[in-house]
Amino acid sequence: MKLLEALHQILPNDRVTNNETVLDQHSSDESYHTPARPDVVVFPENTEEVSDIIKLAALYEVPVVSYGLGTSLEGSMIPYDKGIVMDYSLMNKVLEIRPDDFLVKVQPGVTRKQLEKELKSHGLFFSVDPGADATLGGMAATNASGTTSVKYGIMRDQVRDLEVVLADGTIIHTGGMAAKSSSGYHLNGLFVGSEGTLGCFTELTLQVHGIPEKTMAGRAAFHSLDEAVSAVIGILQAGIPVARVELVDEQSMKQINLFSETDYPEIPTVFLEFHGNEAGLQQDVAFAKEILHDLNCRSLDFESDTAARQQLWEARHNAAYAYLHNFPGKKQMVTDVCVPISELAGAIKDARAAIEASGLDGGIVGHVGDGNYHILLMVDVNKSADIDEANVVNEKIVAYALDRGGTCTGEHGVGVGKAKYQEKEHGKALEVMRKIKKTLDPADILNPGKILYDKKIHS
Amino acid sequence: MKLLEALHQILPNDRVTNNETVLDQHSSDESYHTPARPDVVVFPENTEEVSDIIKLAALYEVPVVSYGLGTSLEGSMIPYDKGIVMDYSLMNKVLEIRPDDFLVKVQPGVTRKQLEKELKSHGLFFSVDPGADATLGGMAATNASGTTSVKYGIMRDQVRDLEVVLADGTIIHTGGMAAKSSSGYHLNGLFVGSEGTLGCFTELTLQVHGIPEKTMAGRAAFHSLDEAVSAVIGILQAGIPVARVELVDEQSMKQINLFSETDYPEIPTVFLEFHGNEAGLQQDVAFAKEILHDLNCRSLDFESDTAARQQLWEARHNAAYAYLHNFPGKKQMVTDVCVPISELAGAIKDARAAIEASGLDGGIVGHVGDGNYHILLMVDVNKSADIDEANVVNEKIVAYALDRGGTCTGEHGVGVGKAKYQEKEHGKALEVMRKIKKTLDPADILNPGKILYDKKIHS
Numbered sequence: 064m065k066l067l068e069a070l071h072q073i074l075p076n077d078r079v080t081n082n083e084t085v086l087d088q089h090s091s092d093e094s095y096h097t098p099a100r101p102d103v104v105v106f107p108e109n110t111e112e113v114s115d116i117i118k119l120a121a122l123y124e125v126p127v128v129s130y131g132l133g134t135s136l137e138g139s140m141i142p143y144d145k146g147i148v149m150d151y152s153l154m155n156k157v158l159e160i161r162p163d164d165f166l167v168k169v170q171p172g173v174t175r176k177q178l179e180k181e182l183k184s185h186g187l188f189f190s191v192d193p194g195a196d197a198t199l200g201g202m203a204a205t206n207a208s209g210t211t212s213v214k215y216g217i218m219r220d221q222v223r224d225l226e227v228v229l230a231d232g233t234i235i236h237t238g239g240m241a242a243k244s245s246s247g248y249h250l251n252g253l254f255v256g257s258e259g260t261l262g263c264f265t266e267l268t269l270q271v272h273g274i275p276e277k278t279m280a281g282r283a284a285f286h287s288l289d290e291a292v293s294a295v296i297g298i299l300q301a302g303i304p305v306a307r308v309e310l311v312d313e314q315s316m317k318q319i320n321l322f323s324e325t326d327y328p329e330i331p332t333v334f335l336e337f338h339g340n341e342a343g344l345q346q347d348v349a350f351a352k353e354i355l356h357d358l359n360c361r362s363l364d365f366e367s368d369t370a371a372r373q374q375l376w377e378a379r380h381n382a383a384y385a386y387l388h389n390f391p392g393k394k395q396m397v398t399d400v401c402v403p404i405s406e407l408a409g410a411i412k413d414a415r416a417a418i419e420a421s422g423l424d425g426g427i428v429g430h431v432g433d434g435n436y437h438i439l440l441m442v443d444v445n446k447s448a449d450i451d452e453a454n455v456v457n458e459k460i461v462a463y464a465l466d467r468g469g470t471c472t473g474e475h476g477v478g479v480g481k482a483k484y485q486e487k488e489h490g491k492a493l494e495v496m497r498k499i500k501k502t503l504d505p506a507d508i509l510n511p512g513k514i515l516y517d518k519k520i521h522s
Numbered sequence: 523m524k525l526l527e528a529l530h531q532i533l534p535n536d537r538v539t540n541n542e543t544v545l546d547q548h549s550s551d552e553s554y555h556t557p558a559r560p561d562v563v564v565f566p567e568n569t570e571e572v573s574d575i576i577k578l579a580a581l582y583e584v585p586v587v588s589y590g591l592g593t594s595l596e597g598s599m600i601p602y603d604k605g606i607v608m609d610y611s612l613m614n615k616v617l618e619i620r621p622d623d624f625l626v627k628v629q630p631g632v633t634r635k636q637l638e639k640e641l642k643s644h645g646l647f648f649s650v651d652p653g654a655d656a657t658l659g660g661m662a663a664t665n666a667s668g669t670t671s672v673k674y675g676i677m678r679d680q681v682r683d684l685e686v687v688l689a690d691g692t693i694i695h696t697g698g699m700a701a702k703s704s705s706g707y708h709l710n711g712l713f714v715g716s717e718g719t720l721g722c723f724t725e726l727t728l729q730v731h732g733i734p735e736k737t738m739a740g741r742a743a744f745h746s747l748d749e750a751v752s753a754v755i756g757i758l759q760a761g762i763p764v765a766r767v768e769l770v771d772e773q774s775m776k777q778i779n780l781f782s783e784t785d786y787p788e789i790p791t792v793f794l795e796f797h798g799n800e801a802g803l804q805q806d807v808a809f810a811k812e813i814l815h816d817l818n819c820r821s822l823d824f825e826s827d828t829a830a831r832q833q834l835w836e837a838r839h840n841a842a843y844a845y846l847h848n849f850p851g852k853k854q855m856v857t858d859v860c861v862p863i864s865e866l867a868g869a870i871k872d873a874r875a876a877i878e879a880s881g882l883d884g885g886i887v888g889h890v891g892d893g894n895y896h897i898l899l900m901v902d903v904n905k906s907a908d909i910d911e912a913n914v915v916n917e918k919i920v921a922y923a924l925d926r927g928g929t930c931t932g933e934h935g936v937g938v939g940k941a942k943y944q945e946k947e948h949g950k951a952l953e954v955m956r957k958i959k960k961t962l963d964p965a966d967i968l969n970p971g972k973i974l975y976d977k978k979i980h981s
Contacts (some may be wrong), residue, residue, distance in 0.1 A: 163759065163864040206704040217702050219711070220679070235951040240927030241860035242892040243676050245665040245715050245935045246946050247973065248955045252678070252711025256704050273761035301621065302732035304798075339763075340809075343802020349801075401700035405622040433701040468699030476704045489706050492694040496707045497961065502961040503954065514706065 066123045067103060070147075073507050078106040078153070089130055089148045093195065093323050095394040095444055095453070096138035096480060101148040108153045110226060110234060110265040118232035119261065120147055122506050128510050130258040131172065131198030136397050137478030139205055139258045144511045149263060151200055156180045158266070166223060166240060167271050171200025171264045172254065182467075187271045190215035193474070194383050200264045205476030206256030210379070214306040214338065214434030215272060217474070219255040226266035227254055230504040240268060253499070258476055261503050261508035275338035278306075279348055280372040280406035281365040283333045288312055288415060288427075292408045294358040295431045298335075299404060302356055303306045303347050305432055307336035307376075312415070314426030315439065322385030323378040328362060333431075334379050382428045386439050390424060393441040396453040399481075400464035401435035401473030410463060414438055417459045421452040439488040477514040485516055526562060527604075532574045536556030537565040537612070548589055548607045552654065552832045554853040554903055554912070555597035557937060559585065561608040567612045569685060569693060569724040577691035577966050579606055587969050588718040590631065590657030595856050596937030598664055598717045603970045608722060610659055616640045617725070625682060625699060626730050630659025630723045649674035652933070653842050659723045661936065664935030669838070672891030673765040673797065674731060676933065678714040685725035686713055688965040699727060709766045712958070717935055718969035720962050734797035737765075738807055739831040740824040742792045742814050746875060747771055747886075750790040751867045753817040754890045757794075758863060760813055762806050764833075764891055766795035771874070773885030774841050774898065781844030782837045787821060792890075793838050795831075836969040845898050849883060852900040858940075859923035860894035860932030869922060873897055876918045880911040894932035923966045936973040944975055 070079045081103045091098035102125070107113045120127045126146030135141060142148055153173035159168040169178060176196045191202060192209035201207075204224065208217035215221075224238035236380045237250035254261055285291040289313050295308055311319065316329045337347050348365060355363055368373050387395055400412045411427065418425045418438060429436025440456060444450040461471045461484050471477075471484040485493055497515055500507075527536045540562045550557035553591075559652055561584070566572045579586045585605030592599060610631035618627040628637060635655045637648050650661060651668035663686065663797060667676035674680075683697035696709035713720055744750040754767055757848045770778065775788045796806050807824060814822055825831050846854055861869045870886060877884045877897060888895025901908040920930045920943050927937075930943040946951055956974055959966075 064672070103525075120651040161862070161864065163755075164862040166862065205711055208702055212702060219708065229954070233953075235954060236949065237951060239929050239947070240862040241894075241929040241932065242863070243671060243860055243894060243925075243932050244929035245858075245931045245933050246929045247936065247944055247952065248941065248958060249665075249678065249711040249715055250951055250954060252708040256708055261707075264935075276761070296622075339798075340802055340805045342805040343799055346799045346801040399704075401702055403620070403623040403625065404701070405620065416981055435700075435702060438894070464700075470698055470700040470703035470705045472704045473700065473702050474704050477706065483706065485706055488698070490695065491692055492696060492709055493706065494692075495694060495709060499707060499958060499960045502957045 066119060066125055069119050070103065070105060070116070071109055073119070074105060074112065080104050089133070089150065090141065092133050092135040092141060092505055094136045094138065094480070095396045095442055096141060096449070099141050099143045100145070101142040102145045104148045104150055106153050107149050110228065113149065113228045113263055113265050114232040114234055116147065116149060117228050117230065121231055121506065124506050124508060126508055126511050127263070129200065129204065129263050131201030132174065134195035134197045134201065135205065135478055136473065136475045137472070137480035139476050139478035139513055141479070143479070150455060151198065154265065159233040160185055162187060164240065165271050165273070166268055168266060168268050169199055170266060171198060173199050175202065182271055186274050188274050189271050191218050191221060194380055199267055199269065203255050203267055204258050206474070208430070208474040210307045210309055210376070210430055212430065213308060214304065219252055221270045222251050222255050223269035223270055225251060225254055225264050227262035227264055229262045230506070230509050256476065257393055258478065258513050260500060260513050261509065276340045277344050277367070278338055278372065279344050279365055279367045280334070280336045280375055281363065282375065283335065283360045284326065284328045284362045285331045285333070286361055287361065288331045288411060289408065290359050291333050292411050292431065294333055294355055294360060296404060296407065297354045297358050298351055299432060301350065302439060303351050306334060306338040307334065308432035309334040309379055310427070310429045310431040310436065311379065311382065313428040315428050318385040318389050318426065319363060319378050319382055323381060325378055330361065333363050334375065359378065383439055385395055386441055392443070394444050396442050396457065397441045397475065398438040398457050398460045399435070399472045399475040400460050401433060402464050402469035403436050406467040406469065407431060407434050413463050414460055417456045421456050423449065423452055433473065434469070479513060482514060482516045485514065525584055528578050529562065529564060529575070532578070533564060533571065540561050544731045548592070548609065549600065551592050551597055551600060553595045553597065553939070554855045554901055554909070555600060556737050557603045558600050558840060559604070560601040561604050563607045563609055565609050565612050569687065572608065572687045572722055572724050573691040573693055575606065575608060576687050576689065580965065582692055583965050583967060585967055585970050586722070588659065588663065588722050590660030590732055591633065591654070593656045593660065594664065594937055595934045596931070596939035598935050598937035598972055600938070602896065602938070610657065613724065620643055621646060623699065624730050625727055627725060627727050628658055628836035629725060630657060632658050634658060634661065643732055645733050647733050648730050650677050650680060655841055658726055658728065662714050662726055663717050665933070666736035667889070667933040669835070669889055670769055671889065672767060673763065678711055680729045681714050681726060682729055683712050683727035684710060684713050684723050685719035686723055688721045689965070689968050715935065717937065717972050719959060719972050720968065728882070735799045736803050736826070737795060737797055737831060738803050738824055738826045739793070739795045739834055740822065741786065741834065742794065742819045743787045743821045744790045744792070744818065745820055747790045747870060748867065749818050750792050751870050751890065753792055753814055753819060755863060755866065756813045756817050757810055758891060760809065762810050764794060765797040766793065768793040768838055769886065769888045769890040769895065769926035770838065770841065771886040774887050777844040777885065778837050778841055781847050782840060784837055789820065794833065826889055842898055845900055849900045851902070853903050855899045855916065856894050856895040856934065857916050857919045858931045858934040859919050860892060861923050861926055861928035863893050865926040865928065866890060866893050870895065872922050873919055876915045880915050882908065883910055892932065893928070939970060941973060943973045944973065
């Protein structure tokens with residue numbers, strides 16, 4: 064209560080609240096993870112306010128959890144230790160666009176679609192496209208990626224600089240505006256993906272790209288999942304520079320058709336996209352078609368018309384929401400491993416078997432150009448058998464990936480869902496991570512219990 | 523002396539030495555920085571030996587400095603605090619090539635040209651190409667880059683995993699083999715560029731690329747430096763995907779001709795390269811030619827013949843050595859700032875003025891596609907006036923870059939030469955770096971005094 068009074072002294076009344084509805088709105092993410100309410104939600108408007116809030120949190124030794132739009136899939140922003148939730152919805156401005164430098168400065172609450180809109184008139188686009196219209200602060204916090212990372216890289220590759228408020232309220236910059244640097248330690252890389260456990264982002268300088276001269280997209284359908292995966296590997300190994308290459312299995316094609324009112328063939332499908340100049344693309348697409356034919360592609364459609372392309376990707380983007388819509392009342396558990404490409408065919412086969420063994424409804428979609436794929440599993444969170452089955456699938460998939468040099472999370476982050484796999488994945492390196500956390504946040508007030516395994520939460 | 527005895531107990535006699543000639547060989551780099559001898563040089567053959575050596579160093583609180591081939595330009599591996607120099611020349615094996623995963627595992631002493639040779643038969647290449655035939659361990663330690671980073675990224679972008687021995691001898695892995703990951707903190711990024719101050723690299727897993735179907739290279743010569751820079755910016759902003767774009771000024775073209783026995787026009791020149799498929803390149807090159815013509819290009823030559831291209835890039839790569847060869851007895855001071863592209867024209871103009879004001883011989887070459895350029899200044903290290911003038915130039919150039927959001931070092935690293943600029947560049951973030959160093963190397967035995975400003979050395 065003293066904290067609440069203190070917060071009221073630095074923020075106007077309407078930006079500090081313990082209203083039950085607002086607390087509820089900030090207690091859950093888009094996944095199956097158990098919700099938990101914070102004590103108070105605050106709405107800072109600028110960096111100095113964020114710093115002042117964190118100084119109070121430090122003084123009262125109360126947790127601070129950053130909140131963008133709550134689109135986490137691993138409970139990264141659920142305040143299990145209560146305390147303050149910092150909601151960035153009022154810090155939602157695109158501060159500067161520097162077209163000549165292919166850079167943009169934004170506040171953490173800007174969403175990716177909002178940025179896309181503002182960039183368009185400059186002939187630019189921001190490449191990272193997770194399924195959700197997430198905030199850029201949240202995307203940096205979890206090191207998000209999406210369908211285009213096979214060409215343009217992941218969130219970490221786009222971050223040139225972060226303004227960060229540390230656990231004692233100090234404001235730092237982790238990088239600069241130069242395209243490359245060998246100066247100091249690489250704090251950009253360290254803070255991206257740290258999920259609010261090392262500091263709170265108050266400004267992001269991000270790399271953007273020129274809209275390509277020409278884009279062509281295609282859909283290749285296959286008799287079997289195995290053939291679809293072989294086709295992806297064939298295209299990658301031929302060195303054709305794909306901008307997107309996505310796998311959607313039979314079950315997920317059905318859900319997409321049902322939700323998007325499309326009539327795509329309900330068999331394993333590879334969605335492809337190529338970016339470049341007109342002549343280069345014609346050659347790339349011709350070569351890709353040849354490979355796809357040789358690898359038993361059953362039907363093949365290419366589109367260069369913008370509307371048709373957008374519809375195609377919209378459908379792919381909505382896969383996860385399609386399941387949620389088509390199974391009302393159920394929640395979703397999404398696996399997120401990433402494996403070396405040479406292990407992809409085996410991994411996908413293993414994944415299909417795991418879904419079938421579970422008896423749950425679900426399918427496979429994935430950014431297979433990176434070796435990253437998701438199992439979308441529908442669970443009734445009130446049935447412990449469902450949760451148990453889903454956990455068994457996750458355990459199997461993660462073990463398979465880790466045994467082959469892969470990772471337990473390609474793009475969703477660790478949150479609480481993947482914390483239990485950190486020791487197996489990182490071994491003694493986990494102790495290095497713990498030391499870094501301890502030296503930068505000795506009182507453990509920044510999003511406690513996330514990423515680094517914590518018995519309080521996981522027992 | 524006790525340390526020496528202890529080292530002799532874990533290594534055979536011929537791999538522990540305090541022979542004066544060997545100590546001298548490990549006392550200097552390729553730059554103007556003052557040499558300093560270590561107490562002893564060791565030649566480990568495997569990770570366990572590196573760990574044992576570091577454990578002894580920890581026990582006796584003696585510095586350990588990693589040494590690849592001594593090609594640093596900032597004194598990164600000069601042992602100013604004496605102690606042990608660890609020479610990786612016996613850890614020089616390519617351990618594994620995984621063509622399907624576009625990955626290679628190497629020991630730290632493998633050089634880039636050695637790797638290039640081994641990759642060729644697989645249709646693969648490693649993209650990072652600093653001027654020197656440096657070791658990959660050294661290149662990771664300084665986060666090196668080169669002419670191709672504008673397309674393929676810098677050293678940090680290629681590192682998928684490092685095996686690292688920490689200050690207490692613990693062996694960790696900083697990453698894995700997956701193309702992307704959101705698991706744990708990004709230790710790959712933190713250790714790359716840490717110049718041996720956080721741990722010693724004993725194995726590197728690196729991303730490699732398929733050799734492009736087609737490569738075309740060109741030389742565009744201009745009446746003035748200003749026009750040459752405008753042309754580079756024009757090409758970048760048109761969105762033509764260059765694989766290399768290098769600027770060489772009039773003075774440096776002269777030195778290159780003298781050294782390489784070429785007869786390129788001795789005026790400001792832009793070297794370009796494009797990678798892709800045949801049809802795409804024809805279109806890219808045609809568009810580039812149009813832009814270059816519009817921007818007053820005086821002469822333009824394109825080559826797709828392999829031998830001619832190699833000669834062209836060989837000449838560019840040898841620019842720094844050309845100066846050293848043509849000014850016998852002198853050493854080289856090389857600036858290394860990197861600025862946002864929109865600041866490049868002003869920066870190059872400022873650089874030219876600074877060279878002229880100094881009265882020293884020198885020129886400008888640069889990876890201008892990234893906004894990174896070098897002033898090569900020839901100094902007589904026995905004339906303090908030369909050193910003073912060179913330092914004045916460096917100070918001016920760095921101040922210009924930092925005032926515009928740039929960095930004091932784009933690719934050479936901090937070592938001792940750029941340590942004095944860390945505070946201005948990183949501000950309060952430097953304290954975060956110091957905390958990380960302190961928690962991972964509390965006794966400061968790993969390459970002490972490098973990167974983080976240390977009065978002992980810099981006073």
